[in-house]
Amino acid sequence: MAAEPNAAPARPSDSTNHGMRVVVAWLVLSVIATPLVAIFVGPLFPPGNASAEGQGQVFDNQVMTAFVTPILCLLAVFFAYGLITFHARRNEAILDGPPLRNDSQIQLLWVVITTTMVLFLAGFGTYELLKDGSGGGQGPSPIALPAHHQDAFEVQVIGQQWQFTYRYPSLGGVESNQLILPAHTDVALHVTSLDVIHSFWAVELGVKADANPGVDNVAYVETKNPTTFHVRCAELCGLWHGYMYNNGRVLDPGPWHSWATQAAKLYVAIKPYMDKQEADGGAPYAHSYLPAPDRRAG
Amino acid sequence: MRVGVKLLLIAAAVTAAGVLIGFYVSHLTKLAGSPAYSAPVQNAGSGHPVVNLEIQTVAAVGPKLSQNPDWVSYLVKDNGQWKRKTVWDLPAHATINVTIYNFDGASALRNPFYARPQGMVGNRIMVDGQPVDHIDPNDASHTFAVPALGIILAIPGVTDDAKNQCGYAPCQMSNAHRTIKFTFHTTTPGHFRWQCFVPCAAGWIDGFGGPMQTIGYMDGFLNVKAA
Numbered sequence: 023m024a025a026e027p028n029a030a031p032a033r034p035s036d037s038t039n040h041g042m043r044v045v046v047a048w049l050v051l052s053v054i055a056t057p058l059v060a061i062f063v064g065p066l067f068p069p070g071n072a073s074a075e076g077q078g079q080v081f082d083n084q085v086m087t088a089f090v091t092p093i094l095c096l097l098a099v100f101f102a103y104g105l106i107t108f109h110a111r112r113n114e115a116i117l118d119g120p121p122l123r124n125d126s127q128i129q130l131l132w133v134v135i136t137t138t139m140v141l142f143l144a145g146f147g148t149y150e151l152l153k154d155g156s157g158g159g160q161g162p163s164p165i166a167l168p169a170h171h172q173d174a175f176e177v178q179v180i181g182q183q184w185q186f187t188y189r190y191p192s193l194g195g196v197e198s199n200q201l202i203l204p205a206h207t208d209v210a211l212h213v214t215s216l217d218v219i220h221s222f223w224a225v226e227l228g229v230k231a232d233a234n235p236g237v238d239n240v241a242y243v244e245t246k247n248p249t250t251f252h253v254r255c256a257e258l259c260g261l262w263h264g265y266m267y268n269n270g271r272v273l274d275p276g277p278w279h280s281w282a283t284q285a286a287k288l289y290v291a292i293k294p295y296m297d298k299q300e301a302d303g304g305a306p307y308a309h310s311y312l313p314a315p316d317r318r319a320g
Numbered sequence: 321m322r323v324g325v326k327l328l329l330i331a332a333a334v335t336a337a338g339v340l341i342g343f344y345v346s347h348l349t350k351l352a353g354s355p356a357y358s359a360p361v362q363n364a365g366s367g368h369p370v371v372n373l374e375i376q377t378v379a380a381v382g383p384k385l386s387q388n389p390d391w392v393s394y395l396v397k398d399n400g401q402w403k404r405k406t407v408w409d410l411p412a413h414a415t416i417n418v419t420i421y422n423f424d425g426a427s428a429l430r431n432p433f434y435a436r437p438q439g440m441v442g443n444r445i446m447v448d449g450q451p452v453d454h455i456d457p458n459d460a461s462h463t464f465a466v467p468a469l470g471i472i473l474a475i476p477g478v479t480d481d482a483k484n485q486c487g488y489a490p491c492q493m494s495n496a497h498r499t500i501k502f503t504f505h506t507t508t509p510g511h512f513r514w515q516c517f518v519p520c521a522a523g524w525i526d527g528f529g530g531p532m533q534t535i536g537y538m539d540g541f542l543n544v545k546a547a
Contacts, residue, residue, distance in 0.1 A: 197432075217526045
């Protein structure tokens with residue numbers, strides 16, 4: 023068929039190996055970008071280095087970002103190369119491209135690479151979780167135990183609409199509305215709720231554990247240097263959920279003992295109610311909260 | 321339709337939605353039917369403003385003050401009248417003298433932590449004229465707490481065998497009641513929520529529905545404003 027006299031000219035046939043160009047550009051960009059992202063951007067990821075678990079999460083984020091970077095580079099290169107190379111020139115006729123045909127080798131390579139990556143990340147994530155729990159709530163019988171979990175300092179985190187309070191069994195049941203922890207200490211947080219489901223999130227410590235009524239949800243954290251951290255509820259829990267936040271502190275041993283002594287003095291008036299058990303005719307309160315939905319806190 | 325026009329329409333819709341959400345959030349308390357109560361300020365020009373707040377807590381707010389007559393509620397004395405307003409405008413850097421008349425019975429604290437008053441002057445309250453640094457957790461009826469200001473106190477309840485107990489609000493001083501007094505200081509301006517921590521909403525799951533989740537009953541705000 024003869025060409026129409028006013029039709030725009032078509033692009034001459036192209037013998038350039040675009041696939042190779044994309045692969046080379048991708049490899050070069052990935053080799054440069056991946057270490058830069060992992061080394062310089064990775065350490066800036068949340069939650070920070072306030073605890074061993076927080077440090078672990080930063081490392082996990084670094085590893086995953088290092089994995090994602092080449093994929094992002096491939097998308098960026100492919101997108102940019104396509105825009106630059108294959109866009110229609112002014113007054114150029116738009117023609118359909120060559121037909122796409124399957125390539126079993128590329129398909130196999132794709133399946134092997136993606137499967138390997140996913141399996142590696144699954145294994146890596148499982149290892150990281152089982153190492154020390156990674157700051158997550160593990161229920162009443164944790165299996166991911168940190169090295170010194172037997173000596174962990176116990177704190178009970180009690181959620182209620184709409185405030186978290188913190189009970190220290192080893193201080194005679196002293197309770198505080200601010201979480202104060204000693205530095206460089208393994209801490210076992212026993213998280214529970216008196217009413218609905220809350221979620222205890224100590225942001226910079228990298229701890230997040232659901233607070234379920236009637237459940238003792240244990241999360242471990244190893245504090246580092248003195249610092250201040252934020253506590254938030256991460257589960258929509260009613261009218262004042264948005265106001266359910268506070269600050270916590272990690273203190274050196276000296277200041278921490280001073281705080282504990284002061285807290286115990288302030289709490290001395292309540293202590294008789296904590297010490298006298300129900301069997302002795304006392305109120306059903308205790309140094310350690312006994313999770314049960316229809317009971318009081320203790 | 322041209323792409324530019326489409327984008328313009330989308331931007332306009334997003335802006336309108338943002339304005340509506342902002343209006344809703346900023347006027348949340350008014351939409352919830354609880355207009356702010358501006359407490360009269362004494363010594364306003366002296367640099368040491370003083371506010372006297374009179375509040376009552378009632379087991380049932382009654383048909384005159386609410387469409388939910390059976391709901392438990394706080395009331396505030398406004399120009400000699402008891403009003404169901406739980407958003408209170410207070411001056412910053414002021415002394416706030418609070419008197420609470422509680423006409424409700426005891427229902428016990430879930431957590432004894434709230435039995436020790438804290439955050440007010442001296443960490444003590446006056447109960448029926450006597451200074452106390454704690455109450456028996458089993459005697460608590462309600463709490464008044466402003467968590468962001470560290471203010472927490474439990475309010476003891478009227479005993480079960482008290483005579484002339486109040487049925488519906490507003491209750492009279494001749495009805496059986498407990499009188500709680502305390503003083504706290506406001507600091508910088510801010511918007512602080514206050515609430516009751518005793519699950520006292522009878523008939524609701526865990527006692528924490530209805531009036532516990534509705535501004536104007538057992539929750540509110542302190543709007544601390546610069547003088």
